Amino acid sequence: MIEKKKRVVIALGGNAILKPGQKGTFDEQKENIEISVDSFGAIIEAGYELAIVHGNGPQVGQILQRNELCAQEIPAQPFSSASAQSQGYIGYMIQESIKSRYPDLDVATILTMTEVDAADPAFEKPTKPIGLFYSRAEAEKMEEEGFVMGEDAGRGYRRLVPSPQPQTIVESNSVKKLLDTQTVVISCGGGGIPVVKKEGMYVGQDAVIDKDAAALKLAENIDADVLMILTDVPNVFVNYGKENQTKLEEIKVAELEKFYKEGHFAAGSMGPKVKACIDFAQQGKQAIISSLENGVAALEGKMGTRVTR
Numbered sequence: 001m002i003e004k005k006k007r008v009v010i011a012l013g014g015n016a017i018l019k020p021g022q023k024g025t026f027d028e029q030k031e032n033i034e035i036s037v038d039s040f041g042a043i044i045e046a047g048y049e050l051a052i053v054h055g056n057g058p059q060v061g062q063i064l065q066r067n068e069l070c071a072q073e074i075p076a077q078p079f080s081s082a083s084a085q086s087q088g089y090i091g092y093m094i095q096e097s098i099k100s101r102y103p104d105l106d107v108a109t110i111l112t113m114t115e116v117d118a119a120d121p122a123f124e125k126p127t128k129p130i131g132l133f134y135s136r137a138e139a140e141k142m143e144e145e146g147f148v149m150g151e152d153a154g155r156g157y158r159r160l161v162p163s164p165q166p167q168t169i170v171e172s173n174s175v176k177k178l179l180d181t182q183t184v185v186i187s188c189g190g191g192g193i194p195v196v197k198k199e200g201m202y203v204g205q206d207a208v209i210d211k212d213a214a215a216l217k218l219a220e221n222i223d224a225d226v227l228m229i230l231t232d233v234p235n236v237f238v239n240y241g242k243e244n245q246t247k248l249e250e251i252k253v254a255e256l257e258k259f260y261k262e263g264h265f266a267a268g269s270m271g272p273k274v275k276a277c278i279d280f281a282q283q284g285k286q287a288i289i290s291s292l293e294n295g296v297a298a299l300e301g302k303m304g305t306r307v308t309r
Contacts, residue, residue, distance in 0.1 A: 006225040007049040007179060008299070011215035011276075012036065013231035014055045016292065017090060024058055030093050037097040039292035040230060044102060046296050049179045051222065052094060053215040056086040056190030060208075061130060079130075079161065080193050080204025087111055087189035094186050106183040113170040113202060114192030114209050114217070120164035128208045129158040162207045164194065166214050170202070172221035179222065188214045216276040220283070227280040228288040228295065229273045236274060236289050236305040238264045248305045253281040256307055281307040 016036040022028045044050060060082050067076040077085075091109030098107045126148045133156030134142065139149040148160045169175070169188060178185045191209030195202040212229060219227040236248045238259050248256070257278050265271040277287035290297075290304025298304030 005047060005049055006299075007051075007222065008043065008226045008228055009051045009053060009215055009219040009222070009224045010040065010043070010228045010230055010295070011212055011273075012040075012052065012054045012292075013229070014057065015232045016230070017054060017056075017093075018058050024062055029059075029090075030097075033090075033093045034097045036292055037094070037101060040295045041098075041101060042296040043299065044098070044105065044184060046299070048299070049182065051175055051179060051185045051187060051218060051224070053188040053211060053218060054090055054094065054186070054190070055211045056083070056090055057208075059086040059090060060190060064130060078204060079206040080195070083190055083193045083204075084111060087193070090189055091186045098184060106178075106181065107186070108178055108183050109186040109189075110171050110174055110178075112187045112189065112192045113195045113204075114166045114188065114214055115168045115170055115202070116164040116194050116196055116205065116207065116209065117167055118196040118198070120162070122162040122164040122207070123205075124162075126160040126162045128161050128163045130161055130208065133158055162205075163210060164205075164207055166192065166209050166217040169214070169218045169221045170195070172218060175218065176222045188218050210272050212272040212276040216280055219280055219285075224285070226286050226288060226299065227277065228290065228298065229276065230290060230292045230295060231273065232291065234291045234294055234303060236265070236270060240264070240270075250301070250306050250308070253278055253307055253309050256281075277305075277307045281309050284309050 017029050017032055018024055019032060063082040063085055095107045095109050129152045136157060139157035143149050149157045150160045152158045175185050175187050191211045191214040194205040194207040194209050196205055216227060237245050239245050260274050260278060265274045273289055277289060280287040287307040288298045288304050294303040
């Protein structure tokens with residue numbers, strides 16, 4: 001029997017919003033979100049207290065492209081503003097989709113700041129590519145203007161920004177209060193808007209926070225019972241794509257950490273998801289990686305990769 005009113009943080013993978021090969025029109029993204037809400041709606045119907053975290057990489061990239069392409073006509077906005085804009089419109093799409101299906105349910109999107117450490121080593125070595133592709137000559141000119149540039153998989157040069165570790169979710173108390181009133185909360189979009197505290201003031205940063213790391217930090221801050229990362233695969237696998245590929249179902253955190261250290265999970269895909277689950281499960285809580293449509297079954301212990309201490 002499912003225990004009602006458990007507090008669950010779910011992190012939606014990129015395919016929940018934009019699928020490979022799509023242009024990223026509003027209608028495409030809205031349709032994908034509606035399909036995703038249909039898939040994880042069973043979690044809402046089961047009566048869980050639910051906080052939703054989502055990615056925003058392609059959406060921020062589009063906003064930055066508009067900045068760059070329109071710079072001669074319209075003043076460019078800082079990166080933190082682009083992050084805020086993407087949180088707002090993606091949150092709106094998720095919020096509208098949930099509310100349309102469950103009109104009696106309270107749903108709210110919180111524009112979320114994520115505090116990071118100004119001394120985080122990531123600020124000294126930007127690694128996250130964002131925005132448009134440039135030629136080598138263009139990239140060299142941008143470097144003269146103070147931007148950090150790097151080649152991206154042979155496709156050209158892109159601007160690089162830091163990816164610091166989240167320290168705390170600034171609005172976590174507000175999220176908790178809303179969850180206490182049975183409101184479904186959408187927060188920490190794209191990892192949240194990165195901010196540092198300087199002389200008591202929050203200051204936005206040109207940085208990207210990993211969405212799964214932010215979901216972990218939110219789950220810690222609001223004392224969630226379960227961290228669930230919903231993606232496009234039903235389980236985590238070791239030796240993925242090989243003859244001895246093995247599906248992971250119920251697994252102890254020590255064993256999963258061993259697999260993680262052995263390099264079974266790619267840094268750009270499953271790696272951050274597994275790391276977030278390891279860190280959460282080590283606190284005596286449950287962490288899950290599953291597909292969208294199997295969310296409730298995973299919470300019931302029937303599907304997905306379920307990590308416990």
